[in-house]
Amino acid sequence: MTPLLRLRGLTKHFPIAGSGRVVQAVNGVSLDIAPGETLGLVGESGSGKTTVGRCILGLTGISAGGIEFEGADLLEARRRDPRSLRGRIQIVFQEPADALDPRLRIAASVEEPLLALGIGAEERRRRVAEAMDLVRLSPHLLRLYPMELSAGQQQRVGIARAMITRPKLLVLDEPTSALDPTARADIIALLMQIQRELNTAYLFISHDLSTVRFVSHRIAVMYLGMIVEQGDAATVFAEPRHPYSAGLLSSVLLPNPHLRRATRISLAGEIPSPIDLPPGCFLASRCPFVVEACRAAMPPAEALGGGHLVHCIRHGEVAKAERAADTFDRFQQEAERILSVGAPAPLAQHG
Numbered sequence: 001m002t003p004l005l006r007l008r009g010l011t012k013h014f015p016i017a018g019s020g021r022v023v024q025a026v027n028g029v030s031l032d033i034a035p036g037e038t039l040g041l042v043g044e045s046g047s048g049k050t051t052v053g054r055c056i057l058g059l060t061g062i063s064a065g066g067i068e069f070e071g072a073d074l075l076e077a078r079r080r081d082p083r084s085l086r087g088r089i090q091i092v093f094q095e096p097a098d099a100l101d102p103r104l105r106i107a108a109s110v111e112e113p114l115l116a117l118g119i120g121a122e123e124r125r126r127r128v129a130e131a132m133d134l135v136r137l138s139p140h141l142l143r144l145y146p147m148e149l150s151a152g153q154q155q156r157v158g159i160a161r162a163m164i165t166r167p168k169l170l171v172l173d174e175p176t177s178a179l180d181p182t183a184r185a186d187i188i189a190l191l192m193q194i195q196r197e198l199n200t201a202y203l204f205i206s207h208d209l210s211t212v213r214f215v216s217h218r219i220a221v222m223y224l225g226m227i228v229e230q231g232d233a234a235t236v237f238a239e240p241r242h243p244y245s246a247g248l249l250s251s252v253l254l255p256n257p258h259l260r261r262a263t264r265i266s267l268a269g270e271i272p273s274p275i276d277l278p279p280g281c282f283l284a285s286r287c288p289f290v291v292e293a294c295r296a297a298m299p300p301a302e303a304l305g306g307g308h309l310v311h312c313i314r315h316g317e318v319a320k321a322e323r324a325a326d327t328f329d330r331f332q333q334e335a336e337r338i339l340s341v342g343a344p345a346p347l348a349q350h351g
């Protein structure tokens with residue numbers, strides 16, 4: 001099956017003015033997203049998650065690599081006809097208040113993406129009503145200004161605004177981080193319902209591992225601009241094979257002590273600068289499993305079966321340590337407790 005989105009070797013380096021040097025924000029990211037699938041993109045602050053999203057949306061140019069959307073070269077298609085793909089990929093931001101113009105009534109914010117598509121007033125009104133219905137908001141709110149809405153309602157408006165062009169792919173950049181737990185659970189349930197109804201694919205960028213585990217079919221773990229591990233969500237969370245993923249997962253202190261991991265894979269030392277990355281594995285200076293070969297060259301992606309890919313020559317050792325730690329998929333249990341919503345629908349086309 002043709003993936004909806006395919007990134008191959010996506011690279012984005014930002015030049016530092018006057019220095020001749022670059023920030024290596026994204027370094028050869030390859031991944032696929034199937035129609036109707038949620039890919040969770042996780043990693044520490046500065047790992048390049050937002051930059052990947054911005055490259056897909058065309059908000060920033062790329063330095064190398066390729067992006068295919070529905071089997072065609074996305075950048076080429078945008079160059080040929082900038083309008084052709086407008087609205088097919090949309091974004092929902094972390095801060096709903098940032099995405100909405102405080103001087104515009106909700107109706108004007110929601111319909112705004114349709115103006116760029118040249119859609120007439122009557123059709124816009126119909127689509128605005130449809131979008132408000134999709135996000136379960138009363139049409140009465142259309143007359144109000146963003147500051148008159150709760151944060152959860154504002155984020156629903158942000159989703160209505162993104163969905164109004166009927167996108168195939170939604171980039172969700174920390175969509176629930178600014179919300180309180182109740183509003184967060186509501187928004188997650190809403191996003192999952194929209195996906196079931198419309199088969200929209202999500203690139204779900206987040207620091208919140210419990211939420212990501214809960215909503216995602218697959219997970220990609222990013223470190224210094226690289227996807228160090230990707231695979232089925234249950235597999236990556238229960239059996240991480242890259243020391244960075246294992247460290248990231250074991251560093252999370254779940255509120256329930258019974259769900260915490262028995263032993264920790266801890267990553268000591270400083271993160272290298274994205275301006276001056278080492279020649280070998282970017283984790284070598286912090287990795288408890290490091291051997292000399294790790295410092296010589298970046299290990300290629302190794303396929304472990306079932307779409308599980310890992311950039312680590314020591315993944316067998318990580319597996320042993322993980323087995324010794326008696327781990328199981330605690331994140332799923334914790335997420336179910338916090339969010340108390342049903343599991344994501346399985347992907348019919350997936351697997």
Ligand SMILES: Nc1ncnc2c1ncn2[C@@H]1O[C@H](COP(=O)(O)OP(=O)(O)OP(=O)(O)O)[C@@H](O)[C@H]1O
Binds near residue numbers: 014025047274
């Ligand atoms: N416009 C820019 N110019 C220069 N450097 C940039 C620019 N945008 C991002 N960067 C750098 O690129 C790297 C990746 O940043 P990015 O925002 O994509 O990471 P992130 O994983 O999304 O982080 P966060 O979770 O904090 O949003 C960082 O080192 C950042 O400082």
